[in-house]
Amino acid sequence: MPETISSRAITFSNWRDPLKLSTIEIPASPEENQVLVKTEAVSVNPIDIIIRLFCPPWFFSSNKIVGGDFSGTVIKAGSKTTYKPSDKVYGSVFNPFGATGSFSEYLLFDPQEATFCNKIPEGMPFTKAAALPVVAGTALQALEAHSEPLKDANVLILGAGTSIGYYAIQIAKNYYGAKFVAATCSSKSFERLIQAGASKLIDYTKGTTHEVNDILEAVKGHGKFDVVIDIVRDGSLFGYLDAVLKPKSEGGMFVEINAMKKMDYNHLNLLSMAPSWTYLYEYYKSWLGFSSFQFTNISEVKDPQFGGVIEKLWGEGKLDVAIDSVWDFATEYEKAFERVSSGKVQGKVMLTTGTSESE
Ligand SMILES: NC(=O)c1ccc[n+]([C@@H]2O[C@H](COP(=O)([O-])OP(=O)(O)OC[C@H]3O[C@@H](n4cnc5c(N)ncnc54)[C@H](OP(=O)(O)O)[C@@H]3O)[C@@H](O)[C@H]2O)c1
Structure with a gap:
């Protein structure tokens, strides 16, 4: 049996099932093309709500992890990736038809397959980085x-x-x-x-x-x-x-x-x-x-230009990142989803894991 890490994740199984905090097991050693990331912040997008609302009971055989946007720190990196431990990264692992998602304390994924995965521009806080991708x-x-x-x-x-x-x-x-x-x-x-x-x-x-x-x-x-x-x-x-x-x-x-x-x-x-x-x-x-x-x-797809555009604007002081509110990942996720459900948010609604400095 490979060594695993326990990770708390926000999940559901279908539209009748409320969001819940589950514990999942993730392989502790990434494959050569994968990174293992400790999540610092995630943002709630309207699509995260919509997917659960319209998910029939037969669609996911196990719990579906919510979300796409994330920021965090690489703790282990496969030899064929361009990342190393301690790199601060942000991106989107949005996967509407699969069980994976970003609302998990640890993420194991192939950066080449993610919609986005980039290093966080110098000086950008985790909370702001996770607000951007989608x-x-x-x-x-x-x-x-x-x-x-x-x-x-x-x-x-x-x-x-x-x-x-x-x-x-x-x-x-x-x-x-x-x-x-x-x-x-x-x-x-x-x-x-x-x-x-x-x-x-x-x-x-x-x-x-x-x-x-x-x-x-x-x-x-x-x-x-x-x-x-x-x-x-x-x-x-x-x-x-x-x-x-x-x-x-x-x-x-x-x-x-x-x-x-x-x-x-x-x-x-x-x-x-x-x-x-x-x-x-x-x-x-x-x-x-x-x-x-x-x-x-258009619908959002992979875009190799994205990281460079954000890096340039942020570096020149020409990018403001709007945050509506910040909530605790493990205890306040329901409030965060209620806030987005109102349709009145002024910026992104964020969940932070609170294990490291997010601002
Ligand atoms: N195609 C894609 O790939 C893609 C990707 C992401 C999101 N989306 C979709 O894009 C839409 C926007 O997402 P978002 O996260 O940017 O939204 P959001 O930040 O949640 O938008 C909230 C804001 O929308 C404005 N608003 C609410 N109802 C409105 C209406 N009837 N007419 C005009 N403005 C209204 C309000 O500002 P005011 O007070 O100024 O009206 C409110 O503060 C969603 O429908 C989402 O599902 C599509």
């Missing part, structure tokens, strides 16, 4: 979907009060050098989004007419947008996109991120996740070549 990675990939360079571009972000929106603003402005970044959000998010670099804020809670008029006004003043990134399935602009987006000959693109319109995760059903008819109409119109702009959707 949301900042999705923001980067939504901007990367645009094939033209975004320097001096006009960017519109729908639902910028989300964590993804927060990083989309910062990456567009501070990494790509976009000129004008307009963002829709509620007035609660105004202050932090201005600090993040938004050029113009539009309060979507005042209604569709107000939102569309404000966006058309921005087009009059600054020209059409190079890219619109939709993080909240906001259909308000459907029917106006020709007037808002540059033509595809100039790279005009609408990027949708397969999000949900309703962010109250206490009252979700399958319909909340389904795209609207107007969305499908725009998608297939573009696919068939009948739109003046390009309409696309």
